[in-house]
Amino acid sequence: MENLKNIAPLSDFDWDAFENGTTETAQSLAELEKAYDETLGRVNENEVAEGTVISINKREVVVNIGYKSDGIIPAAEFRYNPELAVGDVVEVYVENQEDKKGQLVLSHKKARASKSWERVNQALENKEIVKGYIKCRTKGGMIVDVFGIEAFLPGSQIDVKPIRDYDVFVGKTMEFQIVKINQEFKNVVVSHKALIEAELEAQKQEIISKLEKGQVLEGTVKNITSYGVFIDLGGVDGLIHITDLSWGRVNDPHEIVSDDQRLNVVILDFDEDKKRIALGLKQLTPHPWDALDAELKVGDKVTGKVVVMADYGAFVEIAPGVEGLIHVSEMSWSQHLRSAQDFLKVGEEVEAVVLTLDRTERKMSLGIKQLKDDPWAAIEGKYPVESKHTAKVRNFTNFGVFVELEEGVDGLIHISDLSWTKKIKHPSEFTQIGAEIEVVVLEIDKDNRRLSLGHKQLEENPWDVFETVFTEGSIHEGTITELLEKGAVVQLQYGVEGFATPKHLVKEDGSQAQQGEKIEFKVIEFNKESKRIILSHSRTFEDVQRAEARAEKKAAAAAKKSAKREETAAIQNQAASTSLGDNEALAALKASMEK
Numbered sequence: 001m002e003n004l005k006n007i008a009p010l011s012d013f014d015w016d017a018f019e020n021g022t023t024e025t026a027q028s029l030a031e032l033e034k035a036y037d038e039t040l041g042r043v044n045e046n047e048v049a050e051g052t053v054i055s056i057n058k059r060e061v062v063v064n065i066g067y068k069s070d071g072i073i074p075a076a077e078f079r080y081n082p083e084l085a086v087g088d089v090v091e092v093y094v095e096n097q098e099d100k101k102g103q104l105v106l107s108h109k110k111a112r113a114s115k116s117w118e119r120v121n122q123a124l125e126n127k128e129i130v131k132g133y134i135k136c137r138t139k140g141g142m143i144v145d146v147f148g149i150e151a152f153l154p155g156s157q158i159d160v161k162p163i164r165d166y167d168v169f170v171g172k173t174m175e176f177q178i179v180k181i182n183q184e185f186k187n188v189v190v191s192h193k194a195l196i197e198a199e200l201e202a203q204k205q206e207i208i209s210k211l212e213k214g215q216v217l218e219g220t221v222k223n224i225t226s227y228g229v230f231i232d233l234g235g236v237d238g239l240i241h242i243t244d245l246s247w248g249r250v251n252d253p254h255e256i257v258s259d260d261q262r263l264n265v266v267i268l269d270f271d272e273d274k275k276r277i278a279l280g281l282k283q284l285t286p287h288p289w290d291a292l293d294a295e296l297k298v299g300d301k302v303t304g305k306v307v308v309m310a311d312y313g314a315f316v317e318i319a320p321g322v323e324g325l326i327h328v329s330e331m332s333w334s335q336h337l338r339s340a341q342d343f344l345k346v347g348e349e350v351e352a353v354v355l356t357l358d359r360t361e362r363k364m365s366l367g368i369k370q371l372k373d374d375p376w377a378a379i380e381g382k383y384p385v386e387s388k389h390t391a392k393v394r395n396f397t398n399f400g401v402f403v404e405l406e407e408g409v410d411g412l413i414h415i416s417d418l419s420w421t422k423k424i425k426h427p428s429e430f431t432q433i434g435a436e437i438e439v440v441v442l443e444i445d446k447d448n449r450r451l452s453l454g455h456k457q458l459e460e461n462p463w464d465v466f467e468t469v470f471t472e473g474s475i476h477e478g479t480i481t482e483l484l485e486k487g488a489v490v491q492l493q494y495g496v497e498g499f500a501t502p503k504h505l506v507k508e509d510g511s512q513a514q515q516g517e518k519i520e521f522k523v524i525e526f527n528k529e530s531k532r533i534i535l536s537h538s539r540t541f542e543d544v545q546r547a548e549a550r551a552e553k554k555a556a557a558a559a560k561k562s563a564k565r566e567e568t569a570a571i572q573n574q575a576a577s578t579s580l581g582d583n584e585a586l587a588a589l590k591a592s593m594e595k
Helices: 015-020 026-039 108-126 193-209 463-469 538-594
Strands: 048-056 060-064 071-074 089-096 104-107 129-138 141-146 149-154 173-182 187-191 216-224 228-232 237-241 262-271 276-280 301-310 313-319 322-327 349-358 363-367 388-397 400-406 409-414 436-445 450-454 475-483 488-491 497-500 518-527 532-536
Touching: 071 104, 089 108, 104 108, 108 149, 108 173, 129 149, 141 173, 141 187, 149 173, 173 193, 187 193, 237 262, 301 322, 322 349, 400 436, 409 436, 497 518, 518 538, 532 538
Parallel strands: 149 187, 237 276, 322 363, 409 450, 497 532
Antiparallel strands: 048 060, 048 089, 060 071, 089 104, 129 141, 129 173, 141 149, 173 187, 216 228, 216 262, 228 237, 262 276, 301 313, 301 349, 313 322, 349 363, 388 400, 388 436, 400 409, 436 450, 475 488, 475 518, 488 497, 518 532
């Protein structure tokens, strides 16, 4: 009671009005409303104002802009800003001061849009960091809500490392830098990668400055390519080339490592200027050559798998990281140059013989033909001179045919040993590659691994018989098979060919014999050694004419000689008569004188 004070009642208080519930007069009510309205902020429709968030739930955000009623905004309009909290000041667009329910209608989305273009241009100019809400995926990247504008975020600008799953970013709010604006088409391009590159650059410089060759670091597999693996060393990338992944052959880096795998790597080399770091993985394990069997020596047999093929040979892995080369010349005893693919293929398991072994250079050569006997070691026993065999035609030259009797045993049939009778210009006229041909061994050259072979020697030399048939002066019927500048080739009986020069092709009527004509020819020369028969058609009638002329001339000479003989006899008779008369006169004169 001591604290109570005497308070005098108002002298002009209207107790009747108080009891009736009407304490204010009309005038005072108007004054109160005016005073209340003056305490409220001035709000105009279709304008942007600032308001304070007074409550937030999953569906809506209530904002007080100092008006007589609060505005309700759908929570979806603040999806870009998940950190929105009660008490935050936000921009709103006044759509309606009072709807049918007497509610103030606001929009945050329209408020952002009304100034968005101005803001993105200002952010680009000032290189500001802005927040954006990733709405969805699109071709090549993402769509980001920035100030209410749909901006494009290229996939390459999301992060410094390749993105494997774009969907995990949908619905996230992230910081971005505006990197490009197309004023004509109102296109905006943003980047998140640009924000972290500057920070990473500083980290790179610090990491590279501490690098040393031979240093072992832990890293994460960032990207796997066909030529190697990129490793994130904590802000700086290094490359493990495919050849430095394993001591063995690696066809695909995925065989060795997997995405996001953490592993230890060794620094092989680095370039501070270009920020290139060469890393190695295989160098952390001992070299397989160091663990190779110390007892292995030349001449030993080994087994392995073909890992690489080339035309000149095959690389065989006899242990992980230990390879030997089988040169194509060591795959077969054959002297024919062939591709290694004719003998082996990748993945094939093979047995081979060690030919050379250099542990210092870590090189090894192997051979597989050595697993078979050399066919030339006992060539005289298997292919003696004058023995007959069937061979396969492998190749042609202008001077003969190369044949193979078996793998590694080759021989040559000279063009002159193909036929006794035919004039062969090229072996392809007689046989074909891949065909089988009967041969007889003429000579063995073991040093050069060659056999001299013959085909015509399988038959007796018909020229021994031809010598008795086509004697010089004999006449035979023949067909002109080929006309050349120097003469004609004539086909005679028994398959024999002869040759006639142009002057010996003149017919009796003076015309020239033509190809395909079948006429008589006289043998004017037969040479058994060179297998040459020279023919003449013109001699067949010229010799007859000459013989007739000679006969006529001989007959005329005989007649003339006979006439001369008769005349001489007559003269002698006359002379004898004259002499006898003279003798008688002389005798009479002598007798007269004697008297």
